[in-house]
Amino acid sequence: MTNLLPQDFQYVARFIHEHSAISLGPNKSYLVEARLGPIARRRGLASLSELVKRLRMGDAKLRDEVIDALTTNETWFFRDHHPFELIRTTLLPELIERRRNQRRLRIWSAACSSGQEPYTLAMLIDEHFPQLSNWDVEIVATDISQEILDRAQEGYYYAHEVSRGLSQSTLRRFFTREGSGWRIKASTRERVRFRKLNLASFWAGLGVMDLILMRNVLIYFDETTRLSIMARVENHMHKDGYLMLGAAETVAQQCDRFERLPHRLTACYQMTPARRQKDASRPGHRPVGL
Ligand SMILES: C[S@@+](CC[C@H](N)C(=O)[O-])C[C@H]1O[C@@H](n2cnc3c(N)ncnc32)[C@H](O)[C@@H]1O
The missing domain is CATH 1.10.155 (Chemotaxis Receptor Methyltransferase Cher; domain 1)
Known part of the structure; x- marks a missing residue:
C-alpha cells in the first residue's frame, strides 16, 4: 500500500x-x-x-x-486500580448516605470502549454494596464507536483480556467459561445500559449523574474541546457528584468549574464551592431518565 x-x-x-x-x-x-x-x-x-x-x-x-x-480502544478491568478503590471506600459510601431518601444512583461511564470500565463498576457494586440491591442503580455506558459498543454489549472477553485486572475469584464469580474466552453473567451485564454518544456533539436525553467516569479520552481532544466538554459535564452532574478522569488527565487549565480532590493517584473532581452554590438553585436530585 x-x-x-x-x-x-x-x-x-x-x-x-x-x-x-x-x-x-x-x-x-x-x-x-x-x-x-x-x-x-x-x-x-x-x-x-x-x-x-x-x-x-x-x-x-x-x-x-x-x-x-x-479511535484507540485500549482498556482493561479495574484499570489503574486506585480510582475503583476510591469509589469503593469513599465515593459510593458518601453518595449512598446522601441519597438514602431517593434510593437512586446514576453512574456514567463516558467513552466506555469494550465495556470493561462499566462492568467493573457493576461488579464492584454487586460485590461490596449489597444494600443497593433494592435501589434504582443505573450505569449508563457510552462511546462514539458502534462497533466497540456491540462488543461491549456482548460481554465476551478473550483469555488475555480477563487476565488483565481480574482476580481468579472475581472471574469465577461474575463470568462463565465459553469457548476460548469468558462471558460476563447476564445479571451483571443487564446492570449496564449501553448507547452511542459522541462527547463532541449533543448529549440529548442523558440526564443528571451522581458519578461520571470520563477516563483516557480527553487526551485525544484539544483544549477548546475539553473546555466545552467540561461545561456540559457540569450540566449533567449533581452538585455533590464526582467526576473521575484518567490518571494522567486534568480538566482544561482555564476551567473554573471543577476542583481536584486531594486523593493521591486518582484524578477525582468535584464542582468548585462557587459552582455548587450556584447549582443550589437547581432542583435537588431531579429524576431525569434517559
Ligand atoms: C482509550 S479508550 C478509554 C476506555 C476507558 N474509559 C478506560 O479508561 O479504560 C478511549 C475511548 O474513547 C472513545 N472516544 C473517542 N472519541 C470519542 C468521542 N468524541 N466521543 C465518545 N467517545 C469517544 C473511543 O472510541 C474509545 O473507546
Missing part, C-alpha cells in the same frame, strides 16, 4: 476532528496509514488515496469504519 499523501493526511485529520473532536498532530501520518491500510485492503482499493477519495464522496459506512479505526 502506498504512503499517505500530505493532502490526504490533512483531509483525514480535518475529517476526524470534525466527526469526533480527536486531534491528530502533524506527526500522526504513520498512525493513519497503519489504521486505514487494512480498511483499504478489505475493500480491494489500490491505495489510501483511493480510500480518501471515497471518504470525500460521503460514503457513510466508510465514515464509521474510519472513525472506528482511528
Whole structure:
C-alpha cells in the first residue's frame, strides 16, 4: 500500500476532528496509514488515496469504519486500580448516605470502549454494596464507536483480556467459561445500559449523574474541546457528584468549574464551592431518565 499523501493526511485529520473532536498532530501520518491500510485492503482499493477519495464522496459506512479505526480502544478491568478503590471506600459510601431518601444512583461511564470500565463498576457494586440491591442503580455506558459498543454489549472477553485486572475469584464469580474466552453473567451485564454518544456533539436525553467516569479520552481532544466538554459535564452532574478522569488527565487549565480532590493517584473532581452554590438553585436530585 502506498504512503499517505500530505493532502490526504490533512483531509483525514480535518475529517476526524470534525466527526469526533480527536486531534491528530502533524506527526500522526504513520498512525493513519497503519489504521486505514487494512480498511483499504478489505475493500480491494489500490491505495489510501483511493480510500480518501471515497471518504470525500460521503460514503457513510466508510465514515464509521474510519472513525472506528482511528479511535484507540485500549482498556482493561479495574484499570489503574486506585480510582475503583476510591469509589469503593469513599465515593459510593458518601453518595449512598446522601441519597438514602431517593434510593437512586446514576453512574456514567463516558467513552466506555469494550465495556470493561462499566462492568467493573457493576461488579464492584454487586460485590461490596449489597444494600443497593433494592435501589434504582443505573450505569449508563457510552462511546462514539458502534462497533466497540456491540462488543461491549456482548460481554465476551478473550483469555488475555480477563487476565488483565481480574482476580481468579472475581472471574469465577461474575463470568462463565465459553469457548476460548469468558462471558460476563447476564445479571451483571443487564446492570449496564449501553448507547452511542459522541462527547463532541449533543448529549440529548442523558440526564443528571451522581458519578461520571470520563477516563483516557480527553487526551485525544484539544483544549477548546475539553473546555466545552467540561461545561456540559457540569450540566449533567449533581452538585455533590464526582467526576473521575484518567490518571494522567486534568480538566482544561482555564476551567473554573471543577476542583481536584486531594486523593493521591486518582484524578477525582468535584464542582468548585462557587459552582455548587450556584447549582443550589437547581432542583435537588431531579429524576431525569434517559
Ligand atoms: C482509550 S479508550 C478509554 C476506555 C476507558 N474509559 C478506560 O479508561 O479504560 C478511549 C475511548 O474513547 C472513545 N472516544 C473517542 N472519541 C470519542 C468521542 N468524541 N466521543 C465518545 N467517545 C469517544 C473511543 O472510541 C474509545 O473507546
